Amino acid sequence: MKNKIFISLLSLGIFLIGAWFVIQVGGSIGSKSSTKVLTEKKGTSIMDLEGDSKEGKQVKTFNITASSKQWNLNDETIVNAWTYNGTVPGEEIRVTEGDYVRVHLKNDLNVPVTIHWHGVVLPNKMDGVPGVTQDAVLPGEQFTYEFSADNPGTFWYHSHQHSSKQVDKGLYGALIVEEKEKQYQNDQTFIIDEWAVNQQKQNIMNMGSMMSGGMSGDGEADTKAMYDTLSINGKSGNQIDQINMKKGEKGRLRFINAGYQTHYVNFPDQSMKIVAVDGEDIINSSPPSTSLMEIAPGERIDVEFTKTNKTPQAVTLLSYNESTSPVSIPVKEDSVASKKDITQNSSINKSKAINSTTYKSEELLFTDLPKSDVQYTMELNMGMNMGEGMVFQINNDIFPNTAPIQVTEGDIVKVTLKNTGMLNHPMHLHGHRFQVVAKNGEPLENPVVKDLLNVKPGQTYEIYFKANNAGEWLFHCHDNNHADRGMVTILDYKNVYSPFKIGGDMKNKP
Structure with a gap:
């Protein structure tokens, strides 16, 4: 028993020293490689997929500029922050259910940026993931995001370019989609x-x-x-x-x-x-x-x-x-x-x-669980990679080499999330909602619909969703330090492809 504890402590110590080293040098997966193509160019480009229509909808337009600023956290602490519109968090975007949202992003930083609309079900080409759904917005350049805010709720936006660093430095803000008939007069947002x-x-x-x-x-x-x-x-x-x-x-x-x-x-x-x-x-x-x-x-x-x-x-x-x-x-x-x-x-x-x-x-995706067309087991763990150092893995691989979840539009997808490591992994799926149906092999008495699920060490969850939003979508750990070191995969619709590349001249780092 003592030998096992010693070995576990030794392994953890090696892992943490590797983690500390990676943090100090600021490395990230894929930084040494030039270009990576995610999917074969077959079928329809995601850029040719139909977007949201603004016909008959009220258009709400916002201008957001990414820039650096010395930011006062409190009376004694000033940090070098990266901001949207000069504040941390960035300007709150508050719209009404059914509005058409148009956001003009301008980049005044000296590094590329994007905006990802976290939790929003929108057209794939508006998802804001560099190298997957767009090229990163280079310094001095601009990009316009457009989508329909059809689902009321609390969402947020943040950069998805090297997000382990950029979100950490303050590139985030709230997106609130209010119901047409507001339930509360006192309605406030708190980003922690x-x-x-x-x-x-x-x-x-x-x-x-x-x-x-x-x-x-x-x-x-x-x-x-x-x-x-x-x-x-x-x-x-x-x-x-x-x-x-x-x-x-x-x-x-x-x-x-x-x-x-x-x-x-x-x-x-x-x-x-x-x-x-x-x-x-x-x-x-x-x-x-x-x-x-x-x-x-x-x-x-x-x-x-x-x-x-x-x-x-x-x-x-x-x-x-x-x-x-x-x-x-x-x-x-x-x-x-x-x-x-x-x-x-x-x-x-x-x-x-x-x-x-x-x-x-209140509203489930499935009242009775259907038969799944696609099953995917996602084992979440960590390890050491000779080329990259300390890494976080999905099925013993790191992005962009992780096996994608391949689906055809209309498929019912069952994913088993299994954490065999020692750290929490909040797993987030882009562009879809999923229903959590079981924990550690036992059906949940209260199934819940989400887009992010925190899988703690030793836990196993089963989730179901319908493949009803064609594109190339990230599924990743939202401890972005873990995602940056490999814990990312792609929900890959077989009949579409992304024309964008990781790395390359555009410096895409999703």
Whole structure:
């Protein structure tokens, strides 16, 4: 037994040292190769697939410029951020169900960028993935995205060009599609994130805790040590804006996790209930017994929040890394009360948290599971590659060499996600919604419809979806550090192809 523990610790130590080295040198998969073609050129180019029609719809136009800026996280901390329209997060895009959205992106950075519309079901050529659905937007160049916002819900946008770095530096914002008849007058968005303000110190000083953290099975030994500052809407400490609410008032709080850590949000007792996950309404008729909510990287969770008394309260973003301080959103009737007067609960018991798979979706994709036409098992793990160093694998391969999920339009697809590694993997599918039907071999009592599923070490999930949106679509880990090191594959429609290439003169890095 002791030998097995020693070997496990040694292997983990080697892996983490490799991870630390890769982070310091800033490497990424595919950076040494020039060009990679994803699919054979047969059938129809994704550029010739029909786009969304704007006929009879109200057109909402937005201009977004990517640029660098010195950004104040709080009174004491300034970071070198990359921004959309000069702020972190970027400008919130808020439209109404049925609107036609047109976004002009201009790149004033000295590196290529794109915009991916996370969770939005749209035409493939508007998905914003360089080398797959478009060429990256080079410095000084522009690109226009157009799609119909047909599904109400909470979505977000971010760069998909070298996103492990670009999202980390602040290239993200919220996309809110409101229902035609608004349910809440008080409707606010909170993008949560973590920053590596003292990254080098954290990596070196926490190597021992990373090893013990990995053995404890929390699934985030790497990101725990990499980041040291939490933020809400790009701010921390006293710069976080308050929520103005009176006792008994209800509001919709939309939470988006733009970071690479699983986060925990703590609410005052009996003040919240989840109403939507990943843009899908859920059935939740009563407040939960716990006030703690878990949200994985890339997930969106909407909460109905009720201010339960007249005294100042707080919604608190917690960290289970002892070196990272929690941050809070003050909830007050006015701006008179000081922060020390705010009642907050900063304790954390992860086992008690509710999450995005706790409740059943209001509208399922399948009421009775059909027979699947395509089955794909996705084993998620990590390893060492002589050419690339530390990597994150799907079925022992790294992107772009991972086997694609090949489908024909109309197929029912069953994917089994199996995490045999030691770290969490929030797996995100572009351009589709999937139904989570089973966990660890047992059917779920409350199936849920999502576009991202956090698969923790030792867990196995079964998901179903219909191949009803032709194109070449990414399916990847949304801890973008893991995706950057290989944990990506493609949902490949057999009768279409992408004319774009990874790498090359356009420097496409999806």
